[in-house]
Amino acid sequence: MVLKVLHPYLDEGKVAFVAIANKSFDAANANRMICIYRSLPSEDDQKTLAYGCLGLSIGYEQENVSRNLDKIIYGLCKGYRRVLSSEGIPKIFHDRDFIYMLRELRFELPTTITNDEETSIGIIKPISLLRALEENFNGIKRNEFKELVEIFFKAVQEESANFS
Helix, strand or coil: CCCHHHHHHHHHCCCCCCCCCCCCCCHHHHCCCCCCCCCCCCHHHHHHHHHHHCCCCHHHHHCCCCHHHHHHHHHHHHHHHHHHHCCCCCCCCCHHHHHHHHHHHHHHCCEEECCCCCEEECCCCHHHHHHHHHHHCCCCCHHHHHHHHHHHHHHHHHHCCCCC
16 A cells, blocks of 8 residues: 555645555554554454354343254354464454354244244354355365365354254
């Protein structure tokens, strides 16, 4: 990004602007700005985020969410972390992609209301996960996407052996 034309204005403090970039700026630009980096959320924060995106509260997990669904959610978080650290997948995905994938899975989660007015949450199916990955983690080569899918499915299967 060519920012040289802004240097005199930035040095005088007359102008301010926000630049969003996927790469670090060179030294001349970095000396004239504040860089803010968003680190990867902790595992607990990510699990809380996943429950929220799926329309569940974290305290809810003990009561109406099956233990298997809890394991699948943890596997999805684990898979996302692996995707971010994978060498074979371009570094173009961020929390937004993960959030929208979870929101899409939310609409495919079957819920039933029992006779005593309690809501029961169903389970995430592999076809639903594949569809959500296709919708939200696209824009990469076919072999890279295949690796991404394998990472997610392997992470979920490590946590929930009957996810297939």
